[in-house]
Amino acid sequence: MFRVLDFVFALLGLVCGFPVLLIIFIIGLFDTGSPIFRQERVGRNKKPFVLVKFRTMSVDTASVASHLASTSSITPLGGFLRKTKLDELPQLWNVLKGEMSLVGPRPGLFNQTELTQARDAKGVFAVRPGITGLAQISDIDMSTPKLLAETDAKMIQSLSLKNYFVYIIKTVTGSGSGDRVKG
Template sequence: MTRLFDLCFAFFGLVVLSPVLLLLWVIGWFDNRSPLFLQERVGQHQQPFVLVKFRTMRPDTASVATHLADASAVTPFGRFLRRTKLDELPQLWNVLRGEMSLVGPRPCLFNQAELIAERAALGVFSARPGITGLAQVQGIDMSTPALLAKTDAEMLSSLGLWDYFRFIFMTVLGKGAGDRVRS
């Protein structure tokens, strides 16, 4: 049932928000000449997929988890995108393609071995990764792998339609800070 909602919301979101997406892409082009950020992530059943986001860091920034990146790598426009969570909008394409869900555990990088091991032990990879979820609205990020995996597993064990919509609305209303960048 949630897959049907994912498809409908992703399709309509991309159509309705296309002017906003275009505007953000143009501003991103002027900000760093590379407005989209593509990165291989760990998907359902630990299969790789390419995540699409608006770029918030300089193009020459190392491909590491956000909490390991230097704060100076974030561009001024990138700070705005992160604060408003607008950098996540292109992931609607990943949702439409079936690589992600609107709600699920945030997809990690393949070099985050500790998080991958924790999630694998708890069966988290049985679900599609998501744009938002319980950990995100609670402000838990990838800097605490065991807590994140535990929270993801807790969410998946009881995820129903009510929680699906609740996490989406909480995210839209600004709950959760997103992944921290080290100072």
């Protein structure tokens, strides 16, 4: 049931949001010269997939978790995209392809071994990673791997149709701060 909802909402989001995606892409060309950010992430069953987002940091920023990156790496457009969560829109493509869900644990990087181990112990990799979830609306990010894995496991165990929509609505209306970047 969730896969069908993911597919329908991702398709609608990409079609209806195309003008916004195009405008952000064009502005991104002027901001960084490379508006799309691609990064290999840990997917369902720990299989790699390439996550796509709008670039929010300068092109030469090291490939580390957001909480380990410096705020000086964030571009002017990137700050706006992060605040409005518009940087996440291209991930609808990952959802459409079945690599992600709208709701699920945020996909980590393979070099985040502590997070990967904590999630593995809690069975978090049994589901598709998501754009948003309980941790994101609760201001829990990847800087606290054990708490994040516990929160992800709790979300997975209690995921219902109601919670699915609650997480999406709370994200769209601005609950949570997203992935923090160090000062």
